[in-house]
Amino acid sequence: MAPKVLVSDALSETAVQIFRDRGIEVDFMPTLGKDKEKLAEIIGNYDGLAIRSNTKVTAKLLESTDRLKVIARAGIGVDNVDIPAASKKGVIVMNTPFGNSITTAEHAIAMMFAVARQLPEANASTHAGKWEKSRFMGVELFNKTLGVIGAGNIGGIVCDRALGIQMKVVAYDPFLSEERAKQMGVTKVELDELLARADFITLHVPLTDKTRNILGAENLAKTKPGVRIINCARGGLVDEAALADALKSGHVAGAAFDVFETEPATESPLFNLPNVVCTPHLGASTAEAQENVALQVAEQMSDYLLTGAVQNALNMPSVTAEEAAVMGPWLKLAEHLGAFVGQMTDEPIKAINVLYDGHVADMNLAALNCSAIAGIMKATNPDVNMVSAPIAAKERGIQVATTSQGKSGVFDAFIKLTVVTDKRERSIAGTCFSDGKPRFIQIKGINIDAEIGAHMLYTTNEDVPGIIGLLGMTMAKNEVNIANFTLGRTGEGKEAIAILYLDQPMDQKVVKLLEGTGMFLQVKPLEFDVI
Ligand SMILES: NC(=O)C1=CN([C@@H]2O[C@H](COP(=O)(O)OP(=O)(O)OC[C@H]3O[C@@H](n4cnc5c(N)ncnc54)[C@H](O)[C@@H]3O)[C@@H](O)[C@H]2O)C=CC1
Numbered sequence: 001m002a003p004k005v006l007v008s009d010a011l012s013e014t015a016v017q018i019f020r021d022r023g024i025e026v027d028f029m030p031t032l033g034k035d036k037e038k039l040a041e042i043i044g045n046y047d048g049l050a051i052r053s054n055t056k057v058t059a060k061l062l063e064s065t066d067r068l069k070v071i072a073r074a075g076i077g078v079d080n081v082d083i084p085a086a087s088k089k090g091v092i093v094m095n096t097p098f099g100n101s102i103t104t105a106e107h108a109i110a111m112m113f114a115v116a117r118q119l120p121e122a123n124a125s126t127h128a129g130k131w132e133k134s135r136f137m138g139v140e141l142f143n144k145t146l147g148v149i150g151a152g153n154i155g156g157i158v159c160d161r162a163l164g165i166q167m168k169v170v171a172y173d174p175f176l177s178e179e180r181a182k183q184m185g186v187t188k189v190e191l192d193e194l195l196a197r198a199d200f201i202t203l204h205v206p207l208t209d210k211t212r213n214i215l216g217a218e219n220l221a222k223t224k225p226g227v228r229i230i231n232c233a234r235g236g237l238v239d240e241a242a243l244a245d246a247l248k249s250g251h252v253a254g255a256a257f258d259v260f261e262t263e264p265a266t267e268s269p270l271f272n273l274p275n276v277v278c279t280p281h282l283g284a285s286t287a288e289a290q291e292n293v294a295l296q297v298a299e300q301m302s303d304y305l306l307t308g309a310v311q312n313a314l315n316m317p318s319v320t321a322e323e324a325a326v327m328g329p330w331l332k333l334a335e336h337l338g339a340f341v342g343q344m345t346d347e348p349i350k351a352i353n354v355l356y357d358g359h360v361a362d363m364n365l366a367a368l369n370c371s372a373i374a375g376i377m378k379a380t381n382p383d384v385n386m387v388s389a390p391i392a393a394k395e396r397g398i399q400v401a402t403t404s405q406g407k408s409g410v411f412d413a414f415i416k417l418t419v420v421t422d423k424r425e426r427s428i429a430g431t432c433f434s435d436g437k438p439r440f441i442q443i444k445g446i447n448i449d450a451e452i453g454a455h456m457l458y459t460t461n462e463d464v465p466g467i468i469g470l471l472g473m474t475m476a477k478n479e480v481n482i483a484n485f486t487l488g489r490t491g492e493g494k495e496a497i498a499i500l501y502l503d504q505p506m507d508q509k510v511v512k513l514l515e516g517t518g519m520f521l522q523v524k525p526l527e528f529d530v531i
């Protein structure tokens with residue numbers, strides 16, 4: 001039976017043609033995304049779902065299907081897909097990481113011009129026959145400072161275009177290295193400095209727990225009087241009510257928004273304020289970008305459904321069908337090693353060194369490297385995948401070095417990942433036993449035997465009596481159930497490591513309690529994508 005795909009958002013019909021040409025049955029229902037009930041009713045009839053941002057793939061929707069194998073997002077942001085829920089169901093989630101980035105960057109630049117010169121209001125007034133020439137006094141962009149929050153693919157293109165019109169550009173992105181900033185011709189700054197210096201601020205970060213309300217009331221108050229704010233990334237990055245207040249008080253001179261906290265946005269505190277330019281999430285809406293993403297989604301989905309090959313997946317490594325069978329556990333191990341160091345590192349990474357020892361050195365090291373890098377980069381951008389992560393790392397000036405060697409120790413094979421920053425080097429090694437289960441075998445040079453759980457707590461301490469009891473008591477008092485426990489140490493009285501396996505993500509309150517005891521060198525909750 002031919003696989004069947006549902007297109008539930010307004011993709012270019014190029015996608016439909018490609019599916020048909022490749023022998024895939026396709027139903028094109030470009031407005032279905034809005035109708036949750038109908039979608040839930042029919043989703044069980046399909047192997048693949050092709051979407052843009054209108055369709056919300058929730059855990060509840062996924063409960064309505066046992067047939068779905070792949071969800072493909074014709075675009076970048078996948079915050080409308082519950083990826084953990086999809087992973088749990090074994091559904092692959094793909095995106096198209098670069099197809100619409102130029103187009104979206106151009107929209108941000110267009111919005112900046114529009115808000116600088118009040119183009120929409122001037123246009124409406126002129127159409128109304130008013131000829132209000134003296135009402136619309138604008139500001140020049142030349143020599144003004146643009147503050148870019150998030151200097152990844154889209155932010156990087158925005159920086160380039162802004163420099164072209166001779167703006168000064170400052171960028172805030174914890175994962176932008178000084179070298180890369182220099183190459184781009186921008187000044188890397190901390191967020192507070194950007195807020196104080198920028199005449200225009202544009203956002204290009206994904207929506208995560210860390211970036212939600214990055215421009216809330218407190219940070220808006222730190223901006224320069226007369227600042228103009230552009231958001232073509234995601235609703236929820238800027239607190240719309242707080243921004244509306246800052247616009248009404250005159251502190252913020254203008255705003256240009258393509259994305260809103262609730263979409264479709266039928267109301268917002270920003271609507272109908274003077275000098276607020278709004279578009280209905282049009283960032284990716286050009287003929288070129290839509291052709292790019294539709295073509296790519298249809299090819300990727302067809303490849304997967306017909307041959308099992310995986311490309312641009314966010315919750316599964318991309319490898320050929322033949323490789324997948326042999327390399328699966330090692331790819332997952334590489335990603336977990338990356339996720340460990342990524343979550344442990346909060347300063348710019350300069351280099352990533354990967355050592356392959358034993359028979360793993362004969363596998364597809366490029367794919368393993370990609371998986372490790374994706375694991376690292378996911379700590380700052382959950383949208384990154386095996387394909388986009390190495391490019392993102394390269395753009396940030398991160399050097400990736402690979403070494404392979406024959407079996408050197410007791411393990412038949414292992415991978416050791418080292419991340420280098422200006423301040424430190426951090427290493428972790430892992431292996432896969434014949435049970436196919438990845439596990440960590442060495443952290444900070446300390447031997448350990450740790451399987452990988454979805455929710456873990458990592459602690460280090462000086463090896464003194466009472467630590468296990470302290471951990472156990474604190475967890476018990478706060479009703480945190482410990483599913484399992486692993487220890488390691490360099491030697492008596494030296495540094496020791498504990499890994500606790502939990503049933504749910506670690507509560508920050510308990511982390512603070514443990515830190516407050518003064519008994520730990522480090523207390524770090526870690527999350528792993530364990531399918
Ligand atoms: N309006 C629209 O139609 C479109 C919107 N987008 C949005 O644009 C976002 C950015 O896309 P790309 O540039 O392709 O992603 P990217 O992954 O290349 O860049 C994101 C950058 O944000 C940085 N970042 C992460 N957390 C940060 C934080 N807390 N503070 C500062 N920087 C942080 C990352 O280090 C990275 O450099 C997407 O996640 C999507 O939400 C994308 C396409 C179209």
Ligand SMILES: O=C(O)C(=O)COP(=O)(O)O
Pocket residue numbers: 052053054074075076077078100281282283284285
């Ligand atoms: O690619 C993205 O992240 C976008 O936000 C584009 O959204 P859209 O496909 O236009 O609904």
